[in-house]
Amino acid sequence: MARLSRRRALAGWLMVAPALAAFIGFKWYLLALVVWDSFRHIGLFGSSSWVGLSNYQALVAGPGFLQSVGATLIWVLVGLTMAVLPPLFLALALENPPGRTFWRAVYFLPGLFSWAMEGPIWIFLLTPGQGPLAALFQRVGVREPNWLADPHLIFFVLGALLLWQQGGFLALFYLAALAAVNPEILDAALVDGAGRWQRLWRVVFPLVLPTVGVVATVVLLQTFSGFSEIYVVTSAAVYNVTRVLTLWIYSHGIVSDQVGIAAAASLVLFVMTLVVTVIGLRRTESRA
């Protein structure tokens, strides 16, 4: 290819300029700003001074932060255990049933909407004493658990709701992987006398395994920065239990304006997410 004329190069840079401005201004610069602010104390009227690590010290010493880190890790773990494998089984069922477009659409339906819309529906359903679920429990004569206000139960409920909302979407990853399984391999296994379950466990699963890593990464990223679902659904009674880092950052940095400390917390969240995701990706890649 001939060397780029100066005019073409200019056109090229002009075309990429808005993107450069947007990505620098609202991504990379913001990251730099978080790092910078996390080492500074910002007083009223915008005066600020370098304070070294004292924001981080205040984080660890202050009440609630470590608990919040713990809540985040629990939420990530709940997401990984409750929302990564079930969509695989869903995908196996959705692969080729009669009327599969219909089934896929139905399972996908909850993923269409915001927690701002679905949260209130679940609050209505899961508040004891109101709604059809309560009526059901009453008829059977079992005391309904206080789903949204029981600190031992809340994360499981949130995990189930996560699966309810994201299951159909996450199954799409597995469906794509299943569609890519070469039918000749299955035929070969059949010729070798492998039964149905054997083919599933020995042939299909190993081929789909790398996708488990992909789905796990999606769930990881989602739960590490989880906010919407927890913000909407959790009741005040368990607020301290479920206050994950994003909620912590929101209430400290934006509602009550403690910029330095919230910046430090943002950076902690960033590093946690990065480390776990990179380790996760490495492990799936080495297995793939």
Next chain:
Amino acid sequence: MRAPSPLLRFAMLALLAVGAVSMVVPLLSALSLALEPPTARITGLPLFFPTRFYWPNFIAGWKDLNMGQLFGNSLVVSLGTVAGQSIIALMAAYSISRVRMPGSRFLLYFFVSTMFLAESVLLLPIFLVLSQLGLLNTLLGIVVPKLAWGLSVLFFVRTMDAIPREYDEAANIDGAGDWRILWRVILPQMWPAIATMAIETFVGTWNDFLLPLVVVSSSSKYTVSLGLLELGGPNVGVLPQIRMAATLIAMLPALFIFLVLQRLFMQAVGVGGIKG
């Protein structure tokens, strides 16, 4: 796979049906609550399915939550984000895929790697920068932070790389410059990709309330998702029936897009995924 035995097939369908019911039942009970007359008791409402049909709740929901304004704001924000994001990504993708200045592949990494910067990590600096720019409590302030989206650049570059270069070369021989080639030759072939990305962004923006929650403070600037939470919450004194009716109205745009453009929609989800 091979056709399974009829029994297994039946069992699987039965399981699918049970699961499907659990997907749909919450939405149906929301509908049945929304159709209860305002005078009805909602404690111990026994049914998952609507039995009474009091439609005026939907009119009350539209009025009480001021949904005309909420829809207007959400439309401005969602369409603005879609338009801005597409144009920015389209031009960048052309530059990277076609002009190929030295270092342009590095640019692609520079854009795409920002996908690892979660919104929750950048929440605080977004707030600080918007406040410095005077964009807090404006609709523009909800749009601007979402203009940079690495996935759209990546997707457009990949799509453009697959368009044969003969088209550009022919146009070039006819004397067309890069701008002309982008708008007249490349753009018409990019519409499916643009539509796919647009659906993903539109629904994602429609559903998002974290950014509006951070940026906007006065109720005249609320988007639909934020407004439902702030104006329909239990402490505002809106009846549950009416709030539920408003919630269902808010679901209609995404549902409509899903039903009408299902194939494109599934593609969009395959590319990026919808966040809510």
